Amino acid sequence: METNLGVFVAVHSQVGLHYLHFVNEEESALRNVQDFYGKYDIQKGEMSPELKSKLFSHKGLKLLPLGTDFQLRVWQKLTSIPSGEKRSYKQLALELGDKKAVRAVGTAIGANPIAYLIPCHRVIQSSGKLAGFRWGLERKNALLNLERLSLHTASHVI
DNA sequence: GAAGTGAGCCCCG
DNA sequence: CGGGGCTCACTTC
Known part of the structure; x- marks a missing residue:
């Protein structure tokens, strides 16, 4: 997704948003996602309008980061x-x-x-x-x- | 201010 | 285990 702040890449699932990173360089950004989430069954694609609007409004979006x-x-x-x-x-x-x-x-x-x-x-x-x-x-x-x-x-x- | 250093906690390899 | 990190406080210049 492109914004006035730059390009973002996101990882989300049925339950919420797991990952949202600035993209400086597309290749390494995607590799990062692969490293983190490669073990899951992920599908690549453009962000849906629904997700975009949730990111804009900061509403209806559960944040579910993976960490210790x-x-x-x-x-x-x-x-x-x-x-x-x-x-x-x-x-x-x-x-x-x-x-x-x-x-x-x-x-x-x-x-x-x-x-x-x-x-x-x-x-x-x-x-x-x-x-x-x-x-x-x-x-x-x-x-x-x-x-x-x-x-x-x-x-x-x- | 800038530069150097020890302390101290969590994480990864 | 060992080293490094989006630190801090202290010292010295």
Whole structure:
């Protein structure tokens, strides 16, 4: 799917959305999906209009990422950060009950399988510096800017 | 500010 | 086991 933020690839099933990644390079993006989900019976295709509209509206879409218990806890926490706001890795580690786990939290966030809808882009360093985004810092910055600008409107970003 | 370092936790090979 | 990661706080320049 092409959007004003770039190209996305998604993996979904009857029960929900499992995976949503930015595509920088089509080949490696598809290989990634294959690595992760190759053991399942997946069918390739253009995104259906229904799925697209759900991605746009952020409604009627269950997020079902695949991960370890720890990763799921971290990703769950991310979804509680409101649009337009930011948290630090440290804050999240504290809220998860272990201030020493900052690096583990960072690693788990880096493994976020559902871009944007699980808002890993809203996490910055405690110094306030923007750092760490597998799809590029520029993209992270663009997402944050869009959210900041569209705070008082009902419009969504993707 | 920038650069270097030890601590510390989770994950993968 | 061992190393590395979307870290942090501290030191030193």
